Each structure stands twice: as structure tokens, then as C-alpha cells.
Amino acid sequence: MSVDAPPDREAAGSRTTSPGPRQRRSLAERFAPYGYISPFFLLFGAFGLFPLAFTLWLSFFEFRLGGGDPQFLGLENYVWLFGSDAFYNALLNTLTIGLLSTVPQLCIALALAHQLNYSMRLRNFFRVSMIIPYATSLVAATLVFGSIFSNSAGGLANVLIGLVGLDPVSWTNGKWTAQFAIAVIVTWHWAGYNALIYLAGMQSIPQDLYEAAAIDGASRWHQFLHVTLPGLRPTILFTIVVSTIGATQLFTEPFLFGNGAGGGALGQYQVIAMYMYEVAFTFGRLGRASAIAMVLLVLVIALVLLNTGLARLKMRDRPIRTTPSGGAR
Amino acid sequence: MTARVHRSTARLLASVTVGALALAACSGGSDGSAEQTPVAAPDEEEPVTITVDSFGGIFDNYEKAGLLDAYMDEHPNVTIEFQETQDEPDYWTALTTKLNSGSGLADIQPIEISRTALVTQQQQDRWVDLTQSAEADHIDDYPDAKNGAITTEDGAVLGFGTDAGPMAICFRTDKLEEAGLPATADELSQEITDWDAYESLGQEYTEATGEPWMDTVSGYYRLLTSVEPVRNYDEEGEPTWETNDTVRPAFMRAAAAAEQGLTADYEQFSQEWNTAMSTGAFATLACPAWMLGYIKQQAGDENAGNWSVMPLPQELGGNWGGSYLSVPRTSENAGAAIQLAAFLTSAESQNELFNQGLSFPSHSDSVEQVRDVTDAYFSDAPIGEIFSASYASAPDQPLGVDDGVIDVALTEALVSVRTNDVSPEDAWNTAVQNIENQAG
Numbered sequence: 047m048s049v050d051a052p053p054d055r056e057a058a059g060s061r062t063t064s065p066g067p068r069q070r071r072s073l074a075e076r077f078a079p080y081g082y083i084s085p086f087f088l089l090f091g092a093f094g095l096f097p098l099a100f101t102l103w104l105s106f107f108e109f110r111l112g113g114g115d116p117q118f119l120g121l122e123n124y125v126w127l128f129g130s131d132a133f134y135n136a137l138l139n140t141l142t143i144g145l146l147s148t149v150p151q152l153c154i155a156l157a158l159a160h161q162l163n164y165s166m167r168l169r170n171f172f173r174v175s176m177i178i179p180y181a182t183s184l185v186a187a188t189l190v191f192g193s194i195f196s197n198s199a200g201g202l203a204n205v206l207i208g209l210v211g212l213d214p215v216s217w218t219n220g221k222w223t224a225q226f227a228i229a230v231i232v233t234w235h236w237a238g239y240n241a242l243i244y245l246a247g248m249q250s251i252p253q254d255l256y257e258a259a260a261i262d263g264a265s266r267w268h269q270f271l272h273v274t275l276p277g278l279r280p281t282i283l284f285t286i287v288v289s290t291i292g293a294t295q296l297f298t299e300p301f302l303f304g305n306g307a308g309g310g311a312l313g314q315y316q317v318i319a320m321y322m323y324e325v326a327f328t329f330g331r332l333g334r335a336s337a338i339a340m341v342l343l344v345l346v347i348a349l350v351l352l353n354t355g356l357a358r359l360k361m362r363d364r365p366i367r368t369t370p371s372g373g374a375r
Numbered sequence: 376m377t378a379r380v381h382r383s384t385a386r387l388l389a390s391v392t393v394g395a396l397a398l399a400a401c402s403g404g405s406d407g408s409a410e411q412t413p414v415a416a417p418d419e420e421e422p423v424t425i426t427v428d429s430f431g432g433i434f435d436n437y438e439k440a441g442l443l444d445a446y447m448d449e450h451p452n453v454t455i456e457f458q459e460t461q462d463e464p465d466y467w468t469a470l471t472t473k474l475n476s477g478s479g480l481a482d483i484q485p486i487e488i489s490r491t492a493l494v495t496q497q498q499q500d501r502w503v504d505l506t507q508s509a510e511a512d513h514i515d516d517y518p519d520a521k522n523g524a525i526t527t528e529d530g531a532v533l534g535f536g537t538d539a540g541p542m543a544i545c546f547r548t549d550k551l552e553e554a555g556l557p558a559t560a561d562e563l564s565q566e567i568t569d570w571d572a573y574e575s576l577g578q579e580y581t582e583a584t585g586e587p588w589m590d591t592v593s594g595y596y597r598l599l600t601s602v603e604p605v606r607n608y609d610e611e612g613e614p615t616w617e618t619n620d621t622v623r624p625a626f627m628r629a630a631a632a633a634e635q636g637l638t639a640d641y642e643q644f645s646q647e648w649n650t651a652m653s654t655g656a657f658a659t660l661a662c663p664a665w666m667l668g669y670i671k672q673q674a675g676d677e678n679a680g681n682w683s684v685m686p687l688p689q690e691l692g693g694n695w696g697g698s699y700l701s702v703p704r705t706s707e708n709a710g711a712a713i714q715l716a717a718f719l720t721s722a723e724s725q726n727e728l729f730n731q732g733l734s735f736p737s738h739s740d741s742v743e744q745v746r747d748v749t750d751a752y753f754s755d756a757p758i759g760e761i762f763s764a765s766y767a768s769a770p771d772q773p774l775g776v777d778d779g780v781i782d783v784a785l786t787e788a789l790v791s792v793r794t795n796d797v798s799p800e801d802a803w804n805t806a807v808q809n810i811e812n813q814a815g
Binding site for chain 1: 464787788793814815
């Protein structure tokens with residue numbers, strides 16, 4: 047965590063190297079640090095760890111929302127899950143929507159940040175406006191996008207594609223149209239947020255590198271490729287990890303885009319979190335939903351490890367120069 | 376009162392908080408004792424606050440009709456505090472969570488009829504048996520079909536009926552007229568003598584206007600199944616949906632109508648469906664009594680007289696929705712709560728609600744007393760007569776714990792026939808597979 051250790055503690059630490067009765071700290075003093083950090087751990091225990099452990103426990107039981115006592119099933123919920131077509135369908139949808147949203151989102155964010163990193167008129171205005179989609183209520187935004195991607199010919203998206211001579215599309219009914227629409231919502235919401243993170247990363251790349259590159263006759267595109275990208279690599283890794291986790295847990299956008307947790311009549315845009323919700327609260331099977339939650343957790347951890355592992359491999363290839371201002375972590 | 380208004384923030388919040396609560400709460404375990412001591416009439420002197428958790432506007436309606444104030448005037452020692460959740464599924468999720476934890480329950484909790492199988496089969500020891508209360512006589516005020524759904528195997532009655540949802544068909548008189556078809560309820564009733572006739576008239580309409588005849592394929596399926604003696608389960612509580620004479624024939628009929636383009640491409644209770652009620656993008660829809668209020672709200676005053684109501688063909692009757700007022704055993708004011716519930720579901724109260732156009736009664740006397748009511752908004756249709764007759768001939772369909780799973784899967788399959796060009800046979804097989812997977 048923080049490296050700003052309080053001076054008191056450092057002093058105390060050096061004093062304990064020469065033990066003596068006068069230097070022995072009182073009990074209260076010794077436990078005070080634990081007291082200070084305990085609120086986090088108490089809250090984490092109550093609202094993080096306990097639910098997690100309880101979910102794990104519940105995933106071995108048959109437990110209906112409607113009532114009745116939990117009945118031990120062993121691994122049956124997991125056996126059911128891995129034999130369920132709807133689960134694989136949801137998994138695949140999560141993957142495709144994740145790719146459809148994360149990749150364009152991060153590319154757009156990079157491009158935006160790169161442009162905003164140059165001095166230009168109204169720069170601060172543009173920088174602030176980046177954050178507006180992120181600050182907008184996701185629910186409100188999704189409902190607005192829901193009417194933009196309306197199935198009727200009068201929806202804005204249908205009017206726009208009508209301008210280039212295409213027939214109206216019933217967005218929620220087709221698999222790819224629905225997933226595309228959802229990916230647009232996700233991208234719109236998160237691109238600006240990621241752009242700001244990239245921008246912050248770019249600020250720590252020393253300006254003289256750009257100047258030197260410019261003197262050497264490098265275009266903006268080459269500056270981007272050879273100065274910005276290498277300097278940004280840790281930041282990019284961070285955003286990829288966060289976006290991957292976000293994509294795995296995607297729920298609000300597809301849930302509100304359609305009408306409920308089913309994700310379309312054929313489950314064409316039902317993602318894994320929606321399937322979990324459907325099993326828990328539409329079908330009332332909390333044990334099975336808990337099993338899905340555990341699988342989802344394992345999936346997130348695996349994806350994060352994969353991402354960081356890949357990135358570490360990459361970095362071993364081409365170590366990043368640490369800049370004096372601490373641009374690289 | 377099953378009206379599920381479009382999804383809102385509340386739903387999301389509920390999903391998040393309830394998820395957390397469900398986990399935290401489950402450890403409460405069961406506290407139900409099988410035997411229940413009779414609940415005596417309340418003390419009329421001692422001040423008492425009766426809390427209510429309601430959904431879908433049930434208690435909003437009581438307040439609008441002045442019933443809550445009337446009761447508090449008559450019983451100065453009583454204060455009523457209620458809160459409303461619009462969406463029934465959200466309400467149910469929260470309710471079951473509280474039941475599991477055994478805390479946080481109000482003194483009165485309404486229960487929607489589609490949940491009664493779970494309530495009477497798995498939660499019977501969590502609710503007060505009203506036969507063991509001072510208001511036990513009130514139970515006899517209901518027809519068997521209404522009481523049957525909320526009665527346990529052992530004969531315990533766990534709620535007083537509020538409203539009911541007898542089925543009829545609503546239609547757009549102006550659109551039918553434009554299409555050159557008969558446009559009054561009488562003329563239509565002569566024309567529509569069975570479902571085939573309903574569909575062939577629909578074909579004429581669709582050919583004349585190019586617009587769909589019915590609102591949704593799922594609504595039509597609901598209409599077809601509501602009039603049959605059994606639906607997904609038989610009297611013994613066995614699931615028979617796969618082979619009985621109701622579900623598959625109704626599924627195939629509805630699917631065929633969808634394939635012919637007779638149904639609109641909407642989901643029920645979606646925004647587009649709501650809008651279509653005022654634009655007339657469809658001409659007819661399955662119309663339980665509570666749908667009248669929904670239509671008035673969505674279609675607005677400018678459509679007064681454009682809608683009308685006709686009875687089901689062949690004097691059939693059906694029911695969709697309706698609720699009960701129930702009292703959890705954990706309630707400390709059970710006596711007072713039961714007295715209030717009995718008052719709110721009395722014939723006088725139910726008449727008052729109907730006269731104000733808020734809901735259709737389930738009380739036998741009240742059903743008789745509203746027989747003469749007509750509704751100007753619906754072209755002066757004799758709604759009292761239509762709904763009373765439908766209610767009287769509605770079958771007492773046995774319900775089952777997996778009705779929810781079965782209905783969701785079949786409905787989604789039907790929608791896929793309409794919107795994704797899946798063949799009815801494939802859609803049926805998918806539904807069967809899904810039900811076996813989810814209900815197994």
C-alpha cells in the first residue's frame with residue numbers, strides 16, 4: 047500500500063533495535079495501528095469475506111428462494127452447471143461482448159488521450175468532457191441507448207442507417223445487432239474514463255522525448271508509436287485488467303437493454319452475470335446461482351492472471367526504461 | 376395487480392442489495408413450528424401501528440379509495456404505515472429474503488397468486504392460518520377457486536383475497552372500424568365464436584391494415600391457457616405440462632398465430648408495448664380486469680372511447696393474477712393486522728375499489744354487486760357483467776412450484792417463433808430442454 051510510513055513508527059522501529067525497559071511501548075501503543083486499520087478489515091470481513099465464504103458454502107446446497115431449508119448436494123450444482131447449455135451460451139456471450147466492447151473502448155481511449163496530450167485550444171474543456179459519460183448514471187444512459195436502438199423504424203439508430211440506404215434492424219432480436227448495441231453502450235460509458243487514465247500516464251512521459259522525436263522529424267503517429275506506447279505500457283496493462291474484470295461482470299447494460307434477465311428470446315445477449323441473476327431470482331435457485339458465482343470468480347482470477355502473465359512476458363522482452371519522474375511502475 | 380411497470384433503478388438496486396442480503400440472511404434458518412395457536416381479536420384500546428409491505432399499488436389503491444383513513448377513523452388506536460414496491464418480482468425477492476432470515480417482515484404482506492404454490496407448499500409454517508383467527512368467517516366469503524390457491528394440504532388458509540383478474544378481450548373500436556370490420560362488442564361476440572374465428576378475423580384485419588391483430592404471442596398463450604381446467608400441473612401436484620391437453624396445444628396455436636404475423640413484435644410490459652396502447656399498433660389484447668386501469672394509464676384521455684371490452688368466446692372464463700393479504704407468524708400485531716386485512720377485503724371495500732376503477736373484486740358478494748357497472752372509457756362496455764361472468768366460470772387451476780420456470784421458458788420460446796423465425800417445433804423442443812434443465 048502506501049509507502050508514507052508515519053515518522054513515529056520509523057522512529058519506534060529504530061529504537062526497538064536497542065531494547066531497553068524504558069523503550070518498551072505500552073500495550074495500547076502497540077495495538078493502536080491494528081485499531082486504526084481494523085475498520086477496513088471489519089467491513090471487508092462482514093461485506094466481502096463473509097458473503098464470499100457463504101456463497102461458496104451455499105454452492106454445495108440446494109436452496110430455494112421460496113423457502114425450505116438448504117439440503118446438501120455436494121458438487122451436484124457444479125455438475126448441473128457444466129452440463130447446462132445456457133451456461134456455455136452465457137459464457138460465450140460474455141466473451142464476445144467483452145471483446146466487442148473492450149478492444150474498441152481502449153483504442154478509442156488511447157486515441158483521445160493522445161490528442162488531448164498536445165496543447166490545443168479548449169484543452170481543459172475537452173479533458174473535462176471526457177469524464178461526462180462516466181459520470182452519467184448508467185441506468186439512465188442505458189435507457190436512452192435502449193430507445194436509440196429501438197426495434198421500430200423510428201429509432202435513431204434505424205433512422206441513421208436508413209440514411210445510408212439500409213433497412214431498419216430489429217436490434218434486440220438479432221444476436222450480433224444486440225451485442226453490438228450493448229458494446230456501444232459500454233464503450234461510450236468507459237472510453238472517456240480510460241482516456242483520462244491514459245492521459246495521466248502520458249503526463250509522466252517527459253516532454254523532451256517528444257521534442258527530441260519532433261526534431262528528428264517524427265510525425266505524431268510515430269511519436270505515438272515509439273514514445274507514447276512504450277511509456278504507457280504499465281498503464282495500458284492496468285486498464286486491460288480493469289476492463290477485463292468489468293467485461294466479465296457486465297450486467298446493467300444488457301439487463302436493461304432487453305426486458306429482464308433472459309437476454310432475448312434465445313438468450314442471444316444473456317451474459318454470465320445475467321444468467322446468475324436469472325437462476326437466482328427468476329428461477330429461485332440460490333444454490334445453483336452460488337455455483338455460477340464461484341465459477342465467475344475463478345474465471346475473473348484466471349483472466350487477470352493471464353493478462354498480467356502475458357504482460358510480464360512482454361516486458362521481459364523489452365524492459366521499460368524508468369523515467370526520472372517515475373513514469374514506469 | 377400483476378402490472379409490471381418497466382424496469383427501473385429500483386430493480387437494479389434490489390438485485391444488488393438483495394443479493395447481498397440473501398447471503399447474509401440465509402443463516403437465519405427456519406423457525407416455523409408446525410402448530411399454530413389461534414390468533415385472538417385485538418385489543419381495541421391499546422395503540423398499535425400496523426406495518427405493511429405492499430407491491431404493485433395494492434395499498435396505494437386502498438389509500439386512494441379512502442379505505443385506510445376510514446379504518447383509522449373507526450379505530451383511533453390504529454396507525455397504518457405502508458410502503459410500496461412497484462415490481463412484484465422485486466417485492467417477492469425481498470419478501471423471501473426476509474422470510475428466510477425471519478426478520479424485517481411487516482405485519483401484512485400481500486402475496487401474488489402465482490406465488491401461492493410456493494407459499495402453501497414450502498412456507499406454510501411461516502404464515503398465519505386464518506382459519507385459526509377471529510376473522511375465520513371471512514374465508515367463506517370467497518369462491519372455491521380463490522381460496523383454493525392459498526389453502527395448504529392441511530386445510531390452512533394463508534390469506535384473504537384482494538382483487539382478481541378475470542379474463543376478457545380488449546379491442547380498439549376505431550382501428551376495427553377503419554379496417555371495415557365489426558367494431559362493437561356485440562357484433563364481435565357474434566363473429567368470434569371460438570379461437571379459430573378470433574384468428575380468422577385477425578387475418579382479415581391484418582390483410583386490411585398490414586398491422587398485427589394481437590399484442591403479443593405470450594399474451595395470446597396466456598389467454599388460451601387461462602380458460603383450461605389445468606395448466607402446468609394436475610390436481611395431484613404433478614407437472615403434466617409436457618403431455619396434457621392444455622400447454623402444448625395452446626403453445627402450438629399461439630406459435631401458429633405468431634408465424635402468420637397476427638401478433639405484434641413486442642414484449643409485454645415493455646416501453647414499446649405501452650406506447651402501442653395509445654397508438655393502436657395492435658388491435659386486441661388479452662385483458663384481465665386489472666388491465667383496464669393499465670390501458671387507461673398508458674393510452675390516456677385522448678383514447679377514451681377508442682377501446683372496448685368483449686367477453687371470451689363460448690362463455691369461457693379465465694383468470695390472470697390477483698393477490699392475497701397475508702400475515703407472517705412473526706408479526707407481533709397479528710390480531711390487529713388480520714382485522715385490518717378482513718376490513719380491506721370485505722365486500723364494501725372491494726366494491727369501493729371497483730367503483731373507482733382500481734381493481735376487480737374477488738369477494739363473492741362483491742362480484743355480484745358490481746354486475747351492473749359500465750365503463751365510459753371503454754365505450755360503455757358492461758365491464759361488471761363481462762368480468763363477473765368470466766370470474767364465475769374461471770377454472771380452479773392447480774399451481775406448482777416450478778410454474779415460474781415453465782412459463783418463462785415457454786414464453787421465451789414463443790417469442791423466438793415471432794422474432795427469430797424459429798419453427799414452433801424447434802421452439803417447443805428448446806423450451807422442454809430448458810425446463811428440464813432449470814426445474815430438474
